[in-house]
Amino acid sequence: MEDTLLLDAIERYRSGDMSAREIAYFEELRKNDPEIDQLVVNHMAFLHQLEQHGERAALKQQLNETEHRLAGEGVLFNEKTKGRPAIVYLWTRYRKIIGVAAAIAGLVSIATASFVSRYSSEKKVDEIQPLVDRKINAVTSRLQQLETQVNSSTETVNKTTKKKPVFEANFRATGFLIDGSGYLVTNAHVIDNARNIIVENKKGEQFTAEALYADKPSDLAILKITDTSFRKVNELPYVFSKNTSELGEHIYTLGYPREEIVYSEGYVSAQSGYFGDTAEYQVSMSVNPGNSGGPVINRAGEVIGIISSRETNADGVVFAIKSKNIYSVLRQLDDSMNIKLPTVNSLKGIDRMQEIPRLEDYVYMVKGN
Amino acid sequence: MGYFSTLISINYNLVSIDSEKALLQGLASHENGAIETIYRENYATIQAFIVRNNGFPDDARDIFQEAMIILFEKAKSSSFVLSCQIKTYLYSVCRRLWLKKLQQNNKGFPAFELLEETVSVEEDLEGHEQRDNDFRLMEQALMQLGQPCQGILEACYVQKKSMPEIAEAFGYTNADNAKTQKYKCLMRLKKIFFAQYRKGD
Numbered sequence: 001m002e003d004t005l006l007l008d009a010i011e012r013y014r015s016g017d018m019s020a021r022e023i024a025y026f027e028e029l030r031k032n033d034p035e036i037d038q039l040v041v042n043h044m045a046f047l048h049q050l051e052q053h054g055e056r057a058a059l060k061q062q063l064n065e066t067e068h069r070l071a072g073e074g075v076l077f078n079e080k081t082k083g084r085p086a087i088v089y090l091w092t093r094y095r096k097i098i099g100v101a102a103a104i105a106g107l108v109s110i111a112t113a114s115f116v117s118r119y120s121s122e123k124k125v126d127e128i129q130p131l132v133d134r135k136i137n138a139v140t141s142r143l144q145q146l147e148t149q150v151n152s153s154t155e156t157v158n159k160t161t162k163k164k165p166v167f168e169a170n171f172r173a174t175g176f177l178i179d180g181s182g183y184l185v186t187n188a189h190v191i192d193n194a195r196n197i198i199v200e201n202k203k204g205e206q207f208t209a210e211a212l213y214a215d216k217p218s219d220l221a222i223l224k225i226t227d228t229s230f231r232k233v234n235e236l237p238y239v240f241s242k243n244t245s246e247l248g249e250h251i252y253t254l255g256y257p258r259e260e261i262v263y264s265e266g267y268v269s270a271q272s273g274y275f276g277d278t279a280e281y282q283v284s285m286s287v288n289p290g291n292s293g294g295p296v297i298n299r300a301g302e303v304i305g306i307i308s309s310r311e312t313n314a315d316g317v318v319f320a321i322k323s324k325n326i327y328s329v330l331r332q333l334d335d336s337m338n339i340k341l342p343t344v345n346s347l348k349g350i351d352r353m354q355e356i357p358r359l360e361d362y363v364y365m366v367k368g369n
Numbered sequence: 370m371g372y373f374s375t376l377i378s379i380n381y382n383l384v385s386i387d388s389e390k391a392l393l394q395g396l397a398s399h400e401n402g403a404i405e406t407i408y409r410e411n412y413a414t415i416q417a418f419i420v421r422n423n424g425f426p427d428d429a430r431d432i433f434q435e436a437m438i439i440l441f442e443k444a445k446s447s448s449f450v451l452s453c454q455i456k457t458y459l460y461s462v463c464r465r466l467w468l469k470k471l472q473q474n475n476k477g478f479p480a481f482e483l484l485e486e487t488v489s490v491e492e493d494l495e496g497h498e499q500r501d502n503d504f505r506l507m508e509q510a511l512m513q514l515g516q517p518c519q520g521i522l523e524a525c526y527v528q529k530k531s532m533p534e535i536a537e538a539f540g541y542t543n544a545d546n547a548k549t550q551k552y553k554c555l556m557r558l559k560k561i562f563f564a565q566y567r568k569g570d
Contacts, residue, residue, distance in 0.1 A: 046559055
């Protein structure tokens, strides 16, 4: 009961309800009894705490109500304030998970890549594409047939028109003369399984030819023009290099990736070919099916190689058989054929633009079926 | 920098010092209008800051409420002097509170800062934590106390109702009975509160 009286006194003291006499008595009491004084201080602090709590609870209530009202109006948590940084906070919040996911994805792709490369390495030969065009357009051959028909019909009118043989080719590549008396070199893979071979020069003159020799290991073949209408060439303008070309040497080629002769140029990229094959160069130039068997000629007008293949899944990785292999092939041939490689280089030192017209007459399209 | 902040304070003095004072007074006396205005003017900035620093909009809501309570307590204290704009003060407080939370949750330091002026709010925040703790203890104690004690105490000390009013509202025959009941409740509350307080220590 005394406690209650004291509490009541404290409250009246706090709120200023006491008379002057009461205050004097109360303060006297506190001064004389430290225990009571402690109790008073303690209780006053507690009351303050209680009141503050009330205030704060009331304020929280108000804040919640305000938030609710403003959210209803779209002032708070609206699309603009919420939506714009969504990606940012999603990223910052989940970046660890994203990192882990990315790491796993990376591992999986590396594992897949190594798996694929391990099992595909045995089939690497497939990545090499011989540059023979075996997809000669049906339209083209049909056109040629029509042309032949027209020719034969005009023949009845004008007997002097030269007759072209009726010939439906199913492959097209390139070859060039190594001996003016009608010997050409091309790739062995070009004339694989060919029953009939026809060579055609830039003017469109066609000559029948036969394969004298095909050497699969070196992928070289020697053709002989058997057509009687072929007129011998006294001197070929180029020579065949016996040396190995240096890296970066500028080179060019002529060939028949189309029905028309096409020029392409590049440089020597490596002194060995596919899988370190020392019989070949790796060259960088743009070639296509049909370029096989084309001469690779350097600035000095020397034939340094014969285009043979390219890597299908890399750009500008082309392989050319080194020209010194021609010498070894010729050695295997019968002496009776008497093939003589040209010895005078008349292309040396002249401008490329003048060089090509002198050269292109000796580069032939090799067709067959 | 000094020149720049001088410019700001001049501008601030001329334009908005009176309206800001009025807002703070309104806040101190629980005026809904003042609270709403402060929300409208500042909430979006705070949310943008928090959301871009690893937070969700709900985090922004909690932090802003806490800052409002700090501002409220500051506005209520007799020693309070307005030394900067409400906007600056709230941003400084929210920034500090959020950085602390980020550190506690080991979420790292913020990568994103708004180009807002900040003021030192360390002093205000120091007392705030203790008060926040006391507030929670009192809340728990009141919950434990139960009705009708809680109601009587709130009516008396928060709503400041007179004893006859309380006697009538809570069905006591007279004010003295209600008063006796009130003191009993108060002593029980005190007991619970300090028991928890000691436990907390």
